Amino acid sequence: MKKIGLFYSHSTVKTAQIARKILQEFSDEEVEAVNLDEAWDDDFNKFDNFILGTATWFDGELPDHWDEIIPKINTIKFRGKKVAIFGLGDQKNYPDNFVDGIGLLAKVFEEIGAQIVGYTSTEGYTYGHSVAERDGQFCGLAIDFENQSRKSNERVKSWVEQLRREFA
Amino acid sequence: MKKYDILTTDKETLRKWYSLLTLGRAIDDKAPVYLIQSLGWSYHAPYAGHDGIQLAIGQVFEKGVDYFFPYYRDMLSVLSAGMSVEEILMNGLSKAGDLSSGGRHMSNHFAKLEWNIETVSSATASQNVHAVGVARAMVYYGQKGVAITSHGDSSASEGYVYEAINGASNERLPVIFVIQDNGYGISVPKKDQTANRKAANNFSGFKNLKIIHCNGRDVFDSMNAMTEAKQWAIENQSPVIVQANCVRIGSHSNSDKHTLYRDENELKYVKAADPLYKFRRMLLRYNRFTEEELLEIEAESKKTLSAANKKVIAMPDPDPATILDHVLPEAYEPKVYTDGTHHQDGEKTNLVTAINETLKAEFRHNPDTFLWGQDVANKDKGGVFNVTKGMQQEFGEKRIFNAPIAEEYIVGTANGMSRFDPKIKVVIEGAEFADYFWPAMNQYVECTHELWRSDGRFVPNVLLRLASGGYIGGGLYHSQNIEGALTTLPGARIVYPSFADDAAGLLRTAMRTKGFTVFMEPKALYNATEAATFIPEDFEVPFGKARIRKQGEDLTLVTYGNTTHLSLAAALQLSNEGYSVEVIDIRSLIPLDKDTIFESIKKTGKALIVHEDKVFSGFGAEIAATIGTEIFQYLDAPVQRVGSTFTPVGFHPKLEKAILPDTQRIYEAAKKLIEF
Numbered sequence: 001m002k003k004i005g006l007f008y009s010h011s012t013v014k015t016a017q018i019a020r021k022i023l024q025e026f027s028d029e030e031v032e033a034v035n036l037d038e039a040w041d042d043d044f045n046k047f048d049n050f051i052l053g054t055a056t057w058f059d060g061e062l063p064d065h066w067d068e069i070i071p072k073i074n075t076i077k078f079r080g081k082k083v084a085i086f087g088l089g090d091q092k093n094y095p096d097n098f099v100d101g102i103g104l105l106a107k108v109f110e111e112i113g114a115q116i117v118g119y120t121s122t123e124g125y126t127y128g129h130s131v132a133e134r135d136g137q138f139c140g141l142a143i144d145f146e147n148q149s150r151k152s153n154e155r156v157k158s159w160v161e162q163l164r165r166e167f168a
Numbered sequence: 169m170k171k172y173d174i175l176t177t178d179k180e181t182l183r184k185w186y187s188l189l190t191l192g193r194a195i196d197d198k199a200p201v202y203l204i205q206s207l208g209w210s211y212h213a214p215y216a217g218h219d220g221i222q223l224a225i226g227q228v229f230e231k232g233v234d235y236f237f238p239y240y241r242d243m244l245s246v247l248s249a250g251m252s253v254e255e256i257l258m259n260g261l262s263k264a265g266d267l268s269s270g271g272r273h274m275s276n277h278f279a280k281l282e283w284n285i286e287t288v289s290s291a292t293a294s295q296n297v298h299a300v301g302v303a304r305a306m307v308y309y310g311q312k313g314v315a316i317t318s319h320g321d322s323s324a325s326e327g328y329v330y331e332a333i334n335g336a337s338n339e340r341l342p343v344i345f346v347i348q349d350n351g352y353g354i355s356v357p358k359k360d361q362t363a364n365r366k367a368a369n370n371f372s373g374f375k376n377l378k379i380i381h382c383n384g385r386d387v388f389d390s391m392n393a394m395t396e397a398k399q400w401a402i403e404n405q406s407p408v409i410v411q412a413n414c415v416r417i418g419s420h421s422n423s424d425k426h427t428l429y430r431d432e433n434e435l436k437y438v439k440a441a442d443p444l445y446k447f448r449r450m451l452l453r454y455n456r457f458t459e460e461e462l463l464e465i466e467a468e469s470k471k472t473l474s475a476a477n478k479k480v481i482a483m484p485d486p487d488p489a490t491i492l493d494h495v496l497p498e499a500y501e502p503k504v505y506t507d508g509t510h511h512q513d514g515e516k517t518n519l520v521t522a523i524n525e526t527l528k529a530e531f532r533h534n535p536d537t538f539l540w541g542q543d544v545a546n547k548d549k550g551g552v553f554n555v556t557k558g559m560q561q562e563f564g565e566k567r568i569f570n571a572p573i574a575e576e577y578i579v580g581t582a583n584g585m586s587r588f589d590p591k592i593k594v595v596i597e598g599a600e601f602a603d604y605f606w607p608a609m610n611q612y613v614e615c616t617h618e619l620w621r622s623d624g625r626f627v628p629n630v631l632l633r634l635a636s637g638g639y640i641g642g643g644l645y646h647s648q649n650i651e652g653a654l655t656t657l658p659g660a661r662i663v664y665p666s667f668a669d670d671a672a673g674l675l676r677t678a679m680r681t682k683g684f685t686v687f688m689e690p691k692a693l694y695n696a697t698e699a700a701t702f703i704p705e706d707f708e709v710p711f712g713k714a715r716i717r718k719q720g721e722d723l724t725l726v727t728y729g730n731t732t733h734l735s736l737a738a739a740l741q742l743s744n745e746g747y748s749v750e751v752i753d754i755r756s757l758i759p760l761d762k763d764t765i766f767e768s769i770k771k772t773g774k775a776l777i778v779h780e781d782k783v784f785s786g787f788g789a790e791i792a793a794t795i796g797t798e799i800f801q802y803l804d805a806p807v808q809r810v811g812s813t814f815t816p817v818g819f820h821p822k823l824e825k826a827i828l829p830d831t832q833r834i835y836e837a838a839k840k841l842i843e844f
């Protein structure tokens with residue numbers, strides 16, 4: 001398996017916490033963490049496999065740290081590269097935008113040729129609408145710290161095993 | 169469509185934007201300091217967090233072509249549209265030179281009418297119907313632009329927002345409704361406003377309407393959204409909603425303390441989402457500007473603000489001696505019938521025909537006249553009482569048309585349409601019956617405020633017709649007299665004729681007078697024989713000129729509307745008994761002809777006020793108080809009043825008769841007063 005670039009903003013709290021769990025599940029040889037706040041095209045060009053972490057801001061927006069780098073990302077060729085996305089959401093308080101960030105990021109990377117991997121089941125979640133939902137699955141891993149924090153470890157673990165297969 | 173992004177937008181444009189953003193933010197931050205220093209700006213609603221969308225609104229607005237109706241948080245929008253820092257500070261500090269109102273209106277209500285940046289109410293989103301009205305005029309007169317109106321997400325809960333969007337959708341008008349969504353209405357979170365997190369989506373079923381969502385904190389996304397909205401609205405001649413997601417970094421205003429309802433975590437993350445810093449980071453990250461270049465722009469902004477501050481602080485405050493200026497615009501002065509009377513005789517015309525024929529004559533006289541209302545134009549029907557019969561056939565569907573059952577929309581779009589050009593005169597049937605006018609009261613207040621609030625710069629050129637009063641067995645909702653509520657609001661002329669010739673004369677004068685006039689029509693008299701008169705051609709009645717309908721020596725009876733005829737009948741009865749009663753039909757409530765009333769009372773020494781409305785708090789109370797205050801020494805008896813009981817008007821004929829004044833009651837009161 002080629003080395004995976006794990007991109008997330010190091011200035012975040014919850015996203016960073018999940019990123020650290022993911023890092024723990026992989027070996028150092030398998031994954032390299034990249035701080036999105038300082039990332040540029042060279043950092044993306046280094047990898048063929050990606051794990052991206054994002055929250056969903058407000059009523060279904062990408063956080064600024066993603067929004068600001070998208071114009072640059074749009075200039076990078078991602079054809080043949082695989083991208084997996086994990087996202088944080090709150091089913092109870094923001095049921096209409098649950099983990100929208102995953103869906104928004106997936107769209108950005110698909111448009112520049114990437115293949116989205118790491119789909120997960122929507123079973124076990126209760127929400128109204130999500131941009132991340134496709135044919136009954138999330139196009140990434142949905143983590144709900146606020147309402148299902150006890151399930152986070154298991155979900156991460158299972159997702160990492162799935163990614164090992166899909167990135168292979 | 170031009171697409172803006174950080175990579176390709178030219179450097180000069182980016183420089184201009186950053187300069188506006190930093191200058192705007194410097195003013196936004198400075199405004200509360202003036203209050204602390206007791207220099208003014210006691211109301212400031214900070215815009216920080218709305219930077220992207222407000223920059224974009226101003227950038228797409230074309231002076232003198234488009235119309236912009238900003239709300240009180242739109243400071244960056246107007247700066248971006250071209251208003252100078254001095255002009256903004258003059259408003260903030262309520263200086264005499266303030267272009268919006270000369271210090272009369274609250275601070276943070278920016279306007280510059282010469283560019284079509286319009287004066288608006290503090291009742292946010294009330295201006296939406298004005299935007300629709302002006303867009304109607306733009307389409308009629310072929311002006312290729314848009315009307316932009318802007319407000320927060322909470323205001324979208326207002327019924328008048330629905331009315332405006334529904335109307336623009338139905339009439340296919342190029343209006344851009346910008347919803348600047350910061351998640352709060354003062355302290356009320358959006359979850360308490362509506363079920364949809366995005367208020368714009370509540371309107372997703374509307375036909376001919378495009379909804380664009382954008383990140384109002386992002387300059388590029390906002391620019392692209394507003395550019396697309398404008399282009400689409402013009403090309404399709406249809407409305408657009410732009411829902412811009414923003415954050416409110418500060419409190420609602422300087423009278424609000426948001427720490428009472430927002431926790432530290434929230435305050436931290438809204439601050440982290442500051443649009444200005446995001447734009448700055450991007451300029452640096454994409455190597456479009458160096459740190460030094462940005463610091464230079466920031467320093468320049470501070471310098472500009474400092475220079476404007478020094479200049480504006482020294483400017484004069486408004487002069488309290490001017491408070492009575494611009495309550496009403498100048499009235500048209502009749503040329504022939506200067507006192508509004510005639511002594512000619514001939515074939516009689518009834519009241520409804522008098523109004524109908526005068527309207528038609530005035531619409532022929534002035535091609536920039538329009539009329540709309542509920543039920544006013546469908547084939548042979550012209551209003552519930554046929555007052556506008558035949559007008560659509562003669563003047564066409566563009567000038568005479570039905571309005572939706574939305575009274576606020578009817579009045580508000582009239583206000584808006586008359587903003588396009590002072591030559592426009594709009595006649596509206598405010599409601600099918602005066603009783604149904606209440607939903608429009610917000611716009612009524614607007615119409616009365618405009619001239620004074622704008623320090624004489626704008627007055628809605630609107631004639632509001634209302635079929636009023638009872639005596640038709642109509643019950644609670646077809647019998648109301650609402651003039652008592654209307655006359656308390658300065659800024660409207662209010663007339664209430666009771667004879668056909670006076671109706672024709674007052675209507676002609678109102679049609680030729682600039683400003684806002686209320687024309688109350690006693691509907692029980694539309695076809696009444698006693699109200700029919702001969703009407704001289706081009707008869708005119710000046711405002712504020714009462715008519716003595718019967719001369720007398722023993723008692724002055726002051727009346728108007730339906731009770732003029734009842735009073736005349738009572739006077740005739742008394743005359744048969746040897747008493748001489750002078751009956752004055754005031755015709756105009758505002759302005760009131762005090763001279764004629766006073767002259768009569770000086771002669772008779774006694775005054776009886778008669779009207780159909782309730783005695784308690786009816787307009788007669790004002791007349792009685794005026795007499796008591798100003799000519800008490802001429803009175804030989806207390807001023808008496810006759811009117812309806814302090815109840816609604818009952819439906820059963822026996823109830824209606826018990827409630828409304830009649831000839832017998834007037835006769836008895838008059839006789840008692842004469843014999844006092």
